[in-house]
Amino acid sequence: MNMQRREALKAGGGLGLFGLLAAAGLITPSQARAEWNKSAFDAKTIEETLKALGATGAQSSTDIQITAPDIAENGAVVPVGVVSALAGVEVIALLIEKNPNPLAASFTLPAGTEASVQTRVKMGQTSDVIAVVKVGGKFIMTKKEIKVTLGGCGG
Template sequence: MNNQRRTVLKSVSGGALLGMLAAAGIITPEIALADWNKSAFDAKSMADTLKALGAGTPTDSKDVQVTGPDIAENGAVVPVGVASSLPNISMVAILIEKNPNALAATFVLPDSTEANVQTRVKMGQTSNIYALVKSDGKFFMATKEIKVTLGGCGG
């Protein structure tokens, strides 16, 4: 029986699984959006976004790495990653300085989780990408410039 359950879970995509759990009433919208920070995602400037996240003025750190291509041929799908060796990381955020809304993604990490996230973001133009990490209640940041040759945010 246990092997059957694993086989079903492996064959169902993450989105479909969440949809099934929501349809069954196991996951409610309140649970799914428990850590939603609307004001941070709605903020237009970097300063407003950092304020909404409670980050103030983060410290630059070589222990935070932001990865991505030097040149993105299509701004609609730019692969970006963040990794850090800092202890007790509880949150990782990706911010794009010149996008209409600076905050592209946040990840809330459970205790003892390795801080290594990957995603794809939209970029309207060449911009700095900021990786923001919360470690032991303090915020740290790293930056990388990505040049965009074809816009993805309405460009």
């Protein structure tokens, strides 16, 4: 390995990709900082979470599908995916109804991005998983019950 490359990797190792881009002047520091909705992630109920997301009054839709196992053997790592057939999806959020903090993940999608996300979530017990999608300034949602046989949130 080239010694200059090694030194550059050591120097930039703690910055991360966005830090390196900001340091190089390719993006501004505000673009490098992740924007997140602290009140939504700190909410303790589904209603509080929906309110913090601005999604009160979200309607159910079959245009959103949740891909997840019907039974999760280990609640500590439950694979969950959300796919939407709708065009112009701006945000996809995953809520776990019976978790201490329902909002498990929130994804902001750039324009033109396929509305499909995959992640792994922790589930303390059998619960509904709710996918909330923002499209055209409106919120729609769907839900799926996942049975958990071994808890992942302190269970």
